[in-house]
Amino acid sequence: MSERQLTGLAGRVDARLPHPEDFRSGLRGPRTTARLGGWLGIAFGVCFVTGLYSHYLQHPSPWVPLLTGPARLYQVTQGLHVAAGTAAVPLLLVKLWSVFPRFFQRPSAAPRRLLLDLLEKGSIALLVGSAVFQLVTGLANSAQWYPWSFDFISAHFALAWVAVGSVALHVAVKLPVVREAWGAPVETRPAAPGGLSRRALLRTTWLSAAVAALTTTSVGIPGVRRLAVLAVRSGDGPQGVPINRSAIGADVVDLLHDPAWRLTVTGPAGAVELTLDDLRAMPQTEAVLPIACVEGWSAGGTWGGVRVRELVALVGGGTDRDVAFTSLQPRGGYRTSTLPAAWVGLDDSLVALTLAGEPLHPDHGFPCRLIAPARPGVLQTKWLSQVDVVPA
Amino acid sequence: MKAVRVALALAGLAALVRGLVLLVDLGPRLPAVLVWALGGIVLHDGVLAPLVVLLGVLAASRTPAWLRAPLVGLLVVLGPLTLVAVPVLGRFGARYDNATLLDRPYWSGYVALVALGVVVTAVVAERRRRSAPPRP
Numbered sequence: 001m002s003e004r005q006l007t008g009l010a011g012r013v014d015a016r017l018p019h020p021e022d023f024r025s026g027l028r029g030p031r032t033t034a035r036l037g038g039w040l041g042i043a044f045g046v047c048f049v050t051g052l053y054s055h056y057l058q059h060p061s062p063w064v065p066l067l068t069g070p071a072r073l074y075q076v077t078q079g080l081h082v083a084a085g086t087a088a089v090p091l092l093l094v095k096l097w098s099v100f101p102r103f104f105q106r107p108s109a110a111p112r113r114l115l116l117d118l119l120e121k122g123s124i125a126l127l128v129g130s131a132v133f134q135l136v137t138g139l140a141n142s143a144q145w146y147p148w149s150f151d152f153i154s155a156h157f158a159l160a161w162v163a164v165g166s167v168a169l170h171v172a173v174k175l176p177v178v179r180e181a182w183g184a185p186v187e188t189r190p191a192a193p194g195g196l197s198r199r200a201l202l203r204t205t206w207l208s209a210a211v212a213a214l215t216t217t218s219v220g221i222p223g224v225r226r227l228a229v230l231a232v233r234s235g236d237g238p239q240g241v242p243i244n245r246s247a248i249g250a251d252v253v254d255l256l257h258d259p260a261w262r263l264t265v266t267g268p269a270g271a272v273e274l275t276l277d278d279l280r281a282m283p284q285t286e287a288v289l290p291i292a293c294v295e296g297w298s299a300g301g302t303w304g305g306v307r308v309r310e311l312v313a314l315v316g317g318g319t320d321r322d323v324a325f326t327s328l329q330p331r332g333g334y335r336t337s338t339l340p341a342a343w344v345g346l347d348d349s350l351v352a353l354t355l356a357g358e359p360l361h362p363d364h365g366f367p368c369r370l371i372a373p374a375r376p377g378v379l380q381t382k383w384l385s386q387v388d389v390v391p392a
Numbered sequence: 393m394k395a396v397r398v399a400l401a402l403a404g405l406a407a408l409v410r411g412l413v414l415l416v417d418l419g420p421r422l423p424a425v426l427v428w429a430l431g432g433i434v435l436h437d438g439v440l441a442p443l444v445v446l447l448g449v450l451a452a453s454r455t456p457a458w459l460r461a462p463l464v465g466l467l468v469v470l471g472p473l474t475l476v477a478v479p480v481l482g483r484f485g486a487r488y489d490n491a492t493l494l495d496r497p498y499w500s501g502y503v504a505l506v507a508l509g510v511v512v513t514a515v516v517a518e519r520r521r522r523s524a525p526p527r528p
Contacts, residue, residue: 025448090472093440100441125433126408132432133425139476144485144493148428150421158418159429161411168404172397179393194457194524196464208469212476215505229501230477232494242492249489363490 020101026191027201028098034181035202036095037174039209041167043088047134048164050081054294055157057376060340068342071373075292078376082296083217085138090208092131094201120173127170130163142295143232217296233297238361241301244293244377245334247362252383255328256366263351263368267389269316276367279353282306287348293377303371305352308387309345317389319345325370326386337379338390343372351384444471458520466513470506477502 006014054077056064067073107117134156141152171178190197196204218224219231233242247253255261262273285307292298309319317323322338329335343349349372353360360366365382372380418425447467451460479485480498487493 023445086476089476090468093472093475094468096436096441097444100437100445103437103441128436129429129433130411132436133429136432137428140479140485143479143483144487145479145482147484148424150418150424150428154414154418155421155425155428158411158414159425161407161414163411165404165407165409165411168400168407170404172401172404175393175397175400190461194460194520196461200461201464201468204465204468208472211469211505212473215473215501216476229496229505230473230480230498231496232480233492234495236495237492243490244493246487246489249487 014106018101018104020105022104023101027196027198028101030177030181031184031186032198032201033095033098034178035186036091036098036205037171037178038182039206040088040091040095041171043084043091043209044131044163044167046084047081047088047138048160050077050084051157051160053077054081054376058379060338066340066342067374068346069373071289071348072292072298073374074376075290075298078292078294079217079296079298082138082142083213085135086216087209087213088131089135089139089212090205092135094205094208096128123166123169123173126162127166130159130166133159134163144295219297231297232295233299235297235299237299238363239301239355239358241291241299241355241364242297243363244295245332245382247366247383250327250329250332250383252328252330253362256362256383261367261385263384264386265311265315266387267312267315267317268391272314276353279306279351279368283310284353285347285350287350287371287373289348289371289373291371291377291380292375298377301355302357303350303352304354304357305350305368305371307347308339308343308349308351308370308372311351311387312344312389315389317344321392322390324386324388324390325381325384326388327381328383328385334378334381337370337381339370339372339379343375346373348373351387456521458524459517462513462517462520465516466509470509473505474502 054074057066057074060066105117107121108114137148137152137156137159140147141156146152186199186202188197188199190200214224214227215230216228217231219228219233219235225235235242237243247256262275263279265272265274283306284304286302286304288300288302290298290300308323309317312318312321312323320341321344322341323344324336324338326336327334339349350370351368352365352371353368355361355364360369365384368384369382370380370384415422415425444467451463455463477498480494480496481502483494483498485494
């Protein structure tokens, strides 16, 4: 109950708002919240770690080690990122339901207590605001829906730190309550006759999380693919592989079949210009590699082409330097990409000329594209025009 | 446990500061981000949560006891799933030049999931009705 008496309009509003004691469900309380919070914390932890890994693959830092294999690594980390984020939706909603009465807790009138109450409410607002923001923007991005005016990547990255920071702070504050709640058993008897028991509510929430994750992201798992009725991709496309950016979307249609097209390769020993026939005349290598996108989908393909290390060897490039790839695309953030030196020497880092034994479909990057293991699809630059060994 | 709490709080504060610095770096795009972050709180606390409370009150006063628990189960599974499905059901991100994007029959899949949920709920409810003690 409120300790102070409000007057005027504030008093009338206060009288109409419910108090925490007005919420009657016996299913709420620390025993429910702590268990939901535990799983939610795990889901957010998985999202944060896999998200950071994806970030550092795209923006390498000398402090963060990157793995060049296995080839499916990024498919797994990014699939987990999206699956954990999707599963977090029911976990977060039921957890917020379980503490919703606290929203109506009136701040104390005593100044010292008031400050603490406001700090707690502020930290909860950071937590809820950032968590809802991350799930909403992440889900919309995976369906390539951008109903906002800000840049998704930088906003999602910034709020990820806010979310994980406020989760850690929240756990630090609540740890004694959490420990006590985990120590108490979960009732299997309903709190009210005919109602749900606490255990049944928790199990239903786990089921809800599993259904959400399975129906949206299991498309990358053989055998259960057909269950993914809400997946953003069926996994099919030209030459059996979906695409993210089409040749039309990238504005390169007129440039692809230009007879004057050459692949310019530069390095310490100078520059060479190669026609498509020159590339086809070089030793060809086949590699089975997935295209794994940040949106969580992935599809495997059999790619054929020239090894990056053999290409840069033509201009005196070794496997100790990064290599920059530039597309015919006139604009766009993913016009260029840098293949770190650790990838350059790999047997399956290719400038691909074929997919499934045929010349690349225009939407897959004809005349040639980069394909390398364990990297995000956006870095597998298509419609190449230039390959440069980056000076040390 | 105190050491764990202090360490967690310090790590949390450090991450928070990092996030707030990154937010400030967004510059002129920051207001739109804040609108969306605050909008999430307002939509949840002001619309979604009261709606669920209202549904609970209605279920408690208008439905027989044997139906309540199955209905809660249905809401817990289908409610979040429906929110998750909004981007694909609306196909807001579809592009004319990319047939591989949003290329599933989402409404059929969604209706099938809802139908499955309703059937399971009905079966559970019917069992509970039969085993419920007769009203005095």
